[in-house]
Amino acid sequence: MTVFARRARASAGRMHPELSLVSYTLLGHLEERGGCRATDLAAHYALDKSTVSRQVGALERTGLIERRLAPEDHRVQVLHLTDAGRRILAQVTDSRRAAFRERLADWPAEDLERFAGYLTRYNAWTPPSGD
Numbered sequence: 001m002t003v004f005a006r007r008a009r010a011s012a013g014r015m016h017p018e019l020s021l022v023s024y025t026l027l028g029h030l031e032e033r034g035g036c037r038a039t040d041l042a043a044h045y046a047l048d049k050s051t052v053s054r055q056v057g058a059l060e061r062t063g064l065i066e067r068r069l070a071p072e073d074h075r076v077q078v079l080h081l082t083d084a085g086r087r088i089l090a091q092v093t094d095s096r097r098a099a100f101r102e103r104l105a106d107w108p109a110e111d112l113e114r115f116a117g118y119l120t121r122y123n124a125w126t127p128p129s130g131d
Contacts, residue, residue, distance in 0.1 A: 019064075020055075023055055023058065023059055023064075024092055025045070026055055026056070026059065027059070027064060027081060027085055028089060028093075029041060029044065030065060030081050031086065034080075035078045035079055036078060037070075037076060037077065037078055037079065038052050038053060038079060039052075041079070056079060059085070062084075063082055063084050064081065064082060064085035064088055064089075065079050065080060065081055065082060065085050066082050
């Protein structure tokens with residue numbers, strides 16, 4: 001798992017120098033949700049608010065995200081991808097998918113199915129509720 005995480009961080013940096021794995025993940029979340037507050041990002045990824053604030057600031061400075069007032073409450077700022085953010089995210093996503101296809105190209109179908117099942121099982125795990 002450590003090797004997997006290291007490769008993911010390294011590949012994100014190669015695909016776009018200013019885009020760390022965390023930044024890529026946050027951009028993907030914003031795209032998937034159609035925008036959200038920074039506090040929602042922190043809660044979803046169990047990150048410290050200051051960590052998210054630094055990442056958001058960097059993404060704003062590079063023009064990949066922008067803040068907009070929430071239509072239902074003008075006191076709330078919602079983060080959204082800019083057109084540049086959508087383009088960069090699409091490029092990185094395409095590059096990552098190509099890398100996965102290349103790495104898995106010679107795997108037999110049954111191995112791919114087993115691997116997909118294990119990933120699904122791993123990602124579905126939730127911690128036991130503490131009483």
